[in-house]
Amino acid sequence: MADPHDDIYPPEYRAAQQAQAAALKAEASEHGLRLEAYLVPSVAEWVLAQVERGRFLDPSEAVFAAMQVFMELGAHPDLHEELFRREMTKRLNDDGPTIPGDEALARLKERIKRRADHEPPTWVKVPYPS
Template sequence: MTKDHEDDGGHEWPHPADKAYAVDQARRLHDRARKGGLKFEVYLPPSLALWLLDRIEQGHFLDPSEATFVLLGEAQDTELHVDLRNELLKCSMQSAINDPRPGISGEDMFERMREKSKSPLPEPAQWKKQSRR
């Protein structure tokens, strides 16, 4: 999420210190990234992880790093096309409106999130690149 908001506990997210650190780190890495690119680690929640693994099994991507490269490239390409992004947002919203499943209130959602956060997450699966020598 990129927009600051307050969760139900009254805390700002992201925390201002975390946001300042991220901005500072991005500035410090600019020159090195310009020359050598950027390498980073990412965590995907289960629904995105399964979506990605399905696409790899179907042959759409070789591995998660290729998917990241392709999908971020597509996001960069569409960034300048505000009209297309707005149309996509409208379609996504209409799809949510048309979803036949019953909705839940914000209060119920926060309660579910509180309950879920009480138990530790299972150890995530980790992709290992094949090394060719």
């Protein structure tokens, strides 16, 4: 089965990402992993609203909570399949405008390029008071 990302990202880019994951895995298993995460605008807006409301201390805490839920969902493939089925049904029943596949892929590639050309704002960790 072909990887759906093959049409979006160059193979050498994907290979470099996978090589870095392999190189860091052992040390990260013992010490954790610090990373910079890009959140698409709708997710970024939601996460920052949650921080503003005090639900999370900072965006990394929200990402941590989301990843825990994702990992826990992996232990329940039947539930994962059901959620996926519901989402697909919802989208298939959406009466909004349709976009041909080639056009949708072109738009996606353009969005990736635009985002690569523009630096998003960066959350700076607030130092803990001494």
